[in-house]
Every structure is written in C-alpha cells, then in structure tokens.
Amino acid sequence: MADLEDLTARMREFTEAREWGRFHDVKSLTLALTGEVGEVAELVQWLPADAVLEGDLQARFGDELADVLLYLVRLADVAGVNLVAAGLAKLQRNEDRFPISVYRSIAPEHP
Amino acid sequence: MADLEDLTARMREFTEAREWGRFHDVKSLTLALTGEVGEVAELVQWLPADAVLEGDLQARFGDELADVLLYLVRLADVAGVNLVAAGLAKLQRNEDRFPISVYRSIAPEHP
Amino acid sequence: MADLEDLTARMREFTEAREWGRFHDVKSLTLALTGEVGEVAELVQWLPADAVLEGDLQARFGDELADVLLYLVRLADVAGVNLVAAGLAKLQRNEDRFPISVYRSIAPEHP
Amino acid sequence: MADLEDLTARMREFTEAREWGRFHDVKSLTLALTGEVGEVAELVQWLPADAVLEGDLQARFGDELADVLLYLVRLADVAGVNLVAAGLAKLQRNEDRFPISVYRSIAPEHP
Numbered sequence: 001m002a003d004l005e006d007l008t009a010r011m012r013e014f015t016e017a018r019e020w021g022r023f024h025d026v027k028s029l030t031l032a033l034t035g036e037v038g039e040v041a042e043l044v045q046w047l048p049a050d051a052v053l054e055g056d057l058q059a060r061f062g063d064e065l066a067d068v069l070l071y072l073v074r075l076a077d078v079a080g081v082n083l084v085a086a087g088l089a090k091l092q093r094n095e096d097r098f099p100i101s102v103y104r105s106i107a108p109e110h111p
Numbered sequence: 112m113a114d115l116e117d118l119t120a121r122m123r124e125f126t127e128a129r130e131w132g133r134f135h136d137v138k139s140l141t142l143a144l145t146g147e148v149g150e151v152a153e154l155v156q157w158l159p160a161d162a163v164l165e166g167d168l169q170a171r172f173g174d175e176l177a178d179v180l181l182y183l184v185r186l187a188d189v190a191g192v193n194l195v196a197a198g199l200a201k202l203q204r205n206e207d208r209f210p211i212s213v214y215r216s217i218a219p220e221h222p
Numbered sequence: 223m224a225d226l227e228d229l230t231a232r233m234r235e236f237t238e239a240r241e242w243g244r245f246h247d248v249k250s251l252t253l254a255l256t257g258e259v260g261e262v263a264e265l266v267q268w269l270p271a272d273a274v275l276e277g278d279l280q281a282r283f284g285d286e287l288a289d290v291l292l293y294l295v296r297l298a299d300v301a302g303v304n305l306v307a308a309g310l311a312k313l314q315r316n317e318d319r320f321p322i323s324v325y326r327s328i329a330p331e332h333p
Numbered sequence: 334m335a336d337l338e339d340l341t342a343r344m345r346e347f348t349e350a351r352e353w354g355r356f357h358d359v360k361s362l363t364l365a366l367t368g369e370v371g372e373v374a375e376l377v378q379w380l381p382a383d384a385v386l387e388g389d390l391q392a393r394f395g396d397e398l399a400d401v402l403l404y405l406v407r408l409a410d411v412a413g414v415n416l417v418a419a420g421l422a423k424l425q426r427n428e429d430r431f432p433i434s435v436y437r438s439i440a441p442e443h444p
Contacts, residue, residue: 005114014206025161026164028267028268032264037144038259038264041145041254041257045251053137065186065187065194066200072183081164081172081176083180087118089177091121091125091177100129105130138249138250138253139378140378145374146374149369149371153368157356240438240441249380255401275412284412287405287414288424305399308402312403316347317347326352327351
C-alpha cells in the first residue's frame with residue numbers, strides 16, 4: 001500500500017481505538033499541526049543558515065517532521081482530502097506556474 | 112514507487128531544474144512550511160468547531176495541505192531525513208506511549 | 223515609558239548583554255516566533271471550542287503569550303519596525319476596511 | 334494610556350462594534366495568530382540570512398508584525414491574560430535563567 005494511504009489508515013485506527021475522533025475536528029488538528037511545526041522551528045532557529053543536520057540533531061529533527069506528517073495525514077483524512085492526489089496536482093501546477101526558462105536561479109516569491 | 116519517495120524525487124528535480132537549491136536550506140524551508148501552515152489556519156480560523164469541509168472550501172483546504180506536504184518532503188530531503196521511516200517509527204512509539212486501556216476517550220496532551 | 227518601547231529596550235539590553243545579537247537576524251527570530259506560537263497552540267488544541275481558561279492553564283497560556291510578545295518586539299526592533307505605529311495604523315485600516323454597517327455579525331475572512 | 338492596554342481596548346471595541354466576539358474564542362484566535370505569523374514567514378523565507386529589511390519590504394513586514402500584535406492582544410484579552418504583566422514577568426525570569434556570566438555569546442536553546 002502507498003505510504004500516505006498506509007499512514008492515513010493507521011492514524012485512523014490509532015484514533016478510533018482510543019476514541020479520540022471527537023478531539024479531531026479540523027480546527028483542533030490544524031492547531032496540533034501548528035504545534036508540531038513550532039517544534040521543528042525551535043530545533044533550527046539558532047543554527048547558522050548553512051547548517052547541515054547530523055547525528056542526534058538530525059534524528060530529533062526527523063522525529064519532529066514525523067509528527068508534522070502524522071497530523072497532516074490525519075487532518076487530510078478528517079477534511080476528506082486525498083492528500084496524494086492534492087500533492088501531485090499541486091506539484092504539476094507549480095511546474096506550469098514556474099517555467100524553468102523564466103525562473104532558473106531566480107528566488108521565487110512562493111514556490 | 113511509494114508516494115513520499117515519488118514526491119521527494121519530483122520536488123528535488125523541480126528544485127534542481129530551477130537552480131533553487133541554494134534557497135532550500137533547513138531554516139528557509141521551515142519558514143516556508145510555517146507560511147503554508149498559516150494558510151491552512153486562515154481557511155478554518157472562523158469556522159464553527161464542528162464545521163465539515165465541502166465544495167470549494169474543501170478544495171482550497173486540500174490545496175493548502177498539498178503545499179504543506181510538498182515543503183515537508185522537500186525539507187526532509189534537504190535535512191537527510193527518511194520521512195517514511197521517521198513517520199512509521201513515530202506512529203509505533205505513539206501506539207506504545209498511549210496504551211488503549213489507559214487513554215481511551217481521554218484527551219491526550221500531545222497525541 | 224510606553225509598554226512596547228520599554229519591552230523593546232529591555233529585550234535589546236538583554237540581547238546585547240549576552241552578545242546574542244548575532245543570532246537575532248529576522249529569519250531566526252521569525253522561527254523563534256513560530257516556535258512560541260506553536261507552544262500557544264499546543265496548550266489549547268484539544269480544548270472544547272468554548273473553553274474558558276482558568277487557574278494553572280490560564281497562567282501557562284499567559285506565559286506562552288508573553289514569549290510571543292517578547293520575540294515580536296525583538297523581531298520588530300531588529301527589522302527596524304516601529305511596532306506601536308504599525309499596530310495603530312493597521313487597526314485604523316481595519317476599521318476602514320470593515321465598516322460596521324456591512325460587517326456586523328458577519329464572519330470576516332481575515333479580520 | 335499604555336500601548337498594550339490601549340490596543341487591547343481598541344481591539345475589544347472593534348470586535349464588539351461588529352459583533353465578532355462570538356468568533357473570538359481562544360482556539361480561533363490562536364489559528365488567526367498562526368495565520369499572521371505565517372505571513373511574516375512568507376515575507377522573509379527566501380531572503381539571505383543576513384538580509385536587512387528596507388523600503389517596501391520593511392513596510393510590508395511591519396504591516397504583518399502589526400497583524401500579529403493585534404491578534405496577540407486580542408487573544409490575551411479573551412483569555413483573561415494581562416499581557417504587560419506576563420511579558421515583564423517572563424523577561425525577568427529569562428534574565429534569571431540565562432545569567433550573563435554563563436550565556437555570553439553562547440547560543441541559547443530557547444532564549
């Protein structure tokens with residue numbers, strides 16, 4: 001099974017087994033996503049701009065990215081969004097929106 | 112190919128083709144992730160707590176979640192994190208950390 | 223001295239006394255602000271929509287809002303922004319943008 | 334009147350005049366704060382680490398910081414938090430927590 005569908009199904013089972021579904025409305029889960037992105041930010045905020053993550057810091061960073069991913073798939077599931085389809089569609093739109101010939105090496109405003 | 116590996120590879124190609132790699136350090140991408148989560152929040156901030164997303168709002172919401180996903184996979188790639196492995200490991204740890212017998216129907220602090 | 227100017231001056235002294243100025247570029251401080259807003263979110267994410275904060279939770283919430291405020295004034299100082307003037311100007315623009323006669327009791331998109 | 338008390342009173346009047354109070358629960362306002370911090374992040378995400386904000390970018394940045402400030406004072410008011418007292422108390426605790434003799438020029442984890 002594809003990664004995201006697998007994670008979505010497992011997060012749903014995890015939630016239902018604990019009867020946590022009543023906590024998982026879109027606003028509460030968006031706040032949870034915000035909290036996890038905040039933890040990602042705290043890990044890198046004082047690093048040099050060209051820092052390369054290694055060792056324990058890289059492991060902790062991966063752990064926080066995992067939290068973001070788990071809430072993201074859960075939020076998509078609750079919102080009735082097909083995250084794989086949405087991601088692929090957005091990537092295609094970005095490829096069309098930022099032609100290589102125009103944007104090569106130019107800082108995008110919102111890539 | 113699995114979803115996340117596929118998206119990671121395509122985002123890397125997208126970035127390299129535009130020579131945007133020099134913009135994609137971990138701090139800049141974490142700020143980009145923050146920006147996209149902010150757009151997700153703006154879509155739902157004034158909705159009723161029990162709102163169900165439908166139609167155009169659901170489509171726009173999915174579009175914003177897609178932006179979060181694309182930056183998340185890009186950030187993991189730049190940080191050298193295997194997002195699939197990190198996500199599965201974290202889910203397993205959460206299953207161990209929140210035993211069903213203890214946490215059923217109890218609001219978790221950080222599920 | 224006005225609150226925000228006082229806090230700005232004290233945060234600048236706090237930073238200079240510790241020679242932390244080299245960490246306080248606008249991107250790093252925006253990440254720090256993101257981290258603190260994430261902590262605010264984590265405190266309320268699973269609460270009922272109509273929750274009223276009291277006691278210890280209210281104190282912890284105030285403590286997190288304080289962190290947001292301190293980084294906000296520091297970020298404004300580093301960015302050369304007069305936060306008081308910017309806040310008053312924005313409030314005036316919002317008053318003009320959302321006429322009472324039109325917006326009374328209507329959910330704003332971005333109030 | 335002190336800045337923050339003034340802004341708090343004006344935001345309360347702004348809200349009551351539009352009967353928007355029913356939208357301003359702590360979770361919704363925290364989402365609004367998240368959205369505004371996201372807009373701050375989007376303005377600086379691709380800038381060089383040592384970027385100095387000037388001209389139009391500085392003005393737009395100040396405008397976004399103002400949005401963060403306005404929602405922050407509104408959120409504190411709704412939560413029953415005295416933001417001035419909380420900010421001063423937190424600053425004092427930080428001064429005690431990070432002695433100059435120990436932390437001079439050392440990157441703090443969470444200053």
